[in-house]
Amino acid sequence: MPVSPWADKWDAAVGRPDTVVVANGDEGDPGSYADRLLMEEDPERVLAGLALACFACGARRGIVLVRSEYPKAMARLRQEVERATEAGDLALSAEEAGPRPFVEIVEGAGSYVAGEETALIARLEGARGCARPRPPYPTDHGLWDMPTVVNNVETLAAVPWIVAHGGASYARRGVPHETGTKLVCLSERFARPGAYEAELGTPVGEIVTRFGGGLKDGGEPVALQIGGPLGGFLAGTALDVPLTTAALAEHGAALGHAGMVAFDTAVDPHALLRHIWEFAADESCGACSPCRIGTRRGLALARGRTGPGESYEQLARLMGEASLCAFGRRVPAAVRSLARAYGPSLEAWDR
Numbered sequence: 356m357p358v359s360p361w362a363d364k365w366d367a368a369v370g371r372p373d374t375v376v377v378a379n380g381d382e383g384d385p386g387s388y389a390d391r392l393l394m395e396e397d398p399e400r401v402l403a404g405l406a407l408a409c410f411a412c413g414a415r416r417g418i419v420l421v422r423s424e425y426p427k428a429m430a431r432l433r434q435e436v437e438r439a440t441e442a443g444d445l446a447l448s449a450e451e452a453g454p455r456p457f458v459e460i461v462e463g464a465g466s467y468v469a470g471e472e473t474a475l476i477a478r479l480e481g482a483r484g485c486a487r488p489r490p491p492y493p494t495d496h497g498l499w500d501m502p503t504v505v506n507n508v509e510t511l512a513a514v515p516w517i518v519a520h521g522g523a524s525y526a527r528r529g530v531p532h533e534t535g536t537k538l539v540c541l542s543e544r545f546a547r548p549g550a551y552e553a554e555l556g557t558p559v560g561e562i563v564t565r566f567g568g569g570l571k572d573g574g575e576p577v578a579l580q581i582g583g584p585l586g587g588f589l590a591g592t593a594l595d596v597p598l599t600t601a602a603l604a605e606h607g608a609a610l611g612h613a614g615m616v617a618f619d620t621a622v623d624p625h626a627l628l629r630h631i632w633e634f635a636a637d638e639s640c641g642a643c644s645p646c647r648i649g650t651r652r653g654l655a656l657a658r659g660r661t662g663p664g665e666s667y668e669q670l671a672r673l674m675g676e677a678s679l680c681a682f683g684r685r686v687p688a689a690v691r692s693l694a695r696a697y698g699p700s701l702e703a704w705d706r
């Protein structure tokens with residue numbers, strides 16, 4: 356049976372004193388709101404998943420970090436922690452914690468990069484939400500140097516079902532090396548926008564038509580962005596790709612949070628290109644120069660009239676290979692996938 360990356364994290368931290376489990380609810384991808392819905396509509400399930408993760412790792416302390424723009428989610432989670440503590444399902448304090456963990460709800464740092472796990476830990480320590488070099492990995496030296504497991508909210512929300520029904524039942528969903536389901540958020544351009552639970556491996560085109568009902572007013576998708584601004588783009592004519600990390604990577608895209616934003620003929624691809632670079636330059640935390648300088652240089656090139664020029668290839672390679680975290684490394688790949696989705700009009704950026 357395939358082992359998931361989150362099982363690896365749990366394994367790495369299990370039996371280590373002072374382990375902390377953090378639920379990452381700092382959902383920053385524009386176009387993705389699955390974690391918000393889970394925290395607002397089913398906080399009990401999110402906290403049950405966190406408590407089970409703590410139990411599995413032997414952690415006495417759990418934290419939910421909630422995006423600062425999600426006040427309703429924060430309030431619902433705090434209410435639920437209070438209720439569960441009164442009911443005796445959670446500990447009253449870190450000192451009293453044992454098999455029942457002590458759980459805190461903490462507000463995020465208000466930036467995209469603060470959702471990256473080392474940046475998230477920096478935020479929890481009261482520092483600026485910037486990524487840190489790895490190794491050391493958080494499961495060895497994380498929050499206040501304690502072993503720290505960071506799982507996202509959607510992952511933890513799946514745990515109670517898996518515990519109740521068994522891992523084999525969950526693994527029957529999806530495809531052999533990527534099992535289970537994914538919450539997919541469809542943007543307002545779809546005929547039926549919303550969040551849908553899809554089995555991993557479902558063809559992207561089927562999600563667009565069966566769940567989303569195609570585009571509003573019978574529009575044709577020219578390109579589809581998956582996984583947020585730095586996830587990647589698929590051409591509207593190539594949506595037979597299965598919804599898996601591996602298949603999307605073969606097409607230069609990334610699964611990420613699996614939010615899908617559709618673009619029709621009304622959207623200017625050059626405006627999209629500028630938007631990616633603007634987003635990257637605005638959200639770069641500035642901790643490493645390939646990303647800090649590269650995003651600004653890329654934005655200047657995208658705003659110019661002469662195209663990216665010969666030196667862009669070197670810039671893209673430097674950002675892709677030398678940026679400290681996945682944010683900087685993903686920017687050139689996202690630009691490349693946009694260029695491939697739109698073909699001749701952006702081919703100079705396909706590097």
Ligand code: SF4
Pocket residue numbers: 468485486487638639640641642643644646647678679680681682683684
């Ligand atoms: S790649 Fe960008 S976001 Fe990541 S640490 Fe470097 S500057 Fe910060």
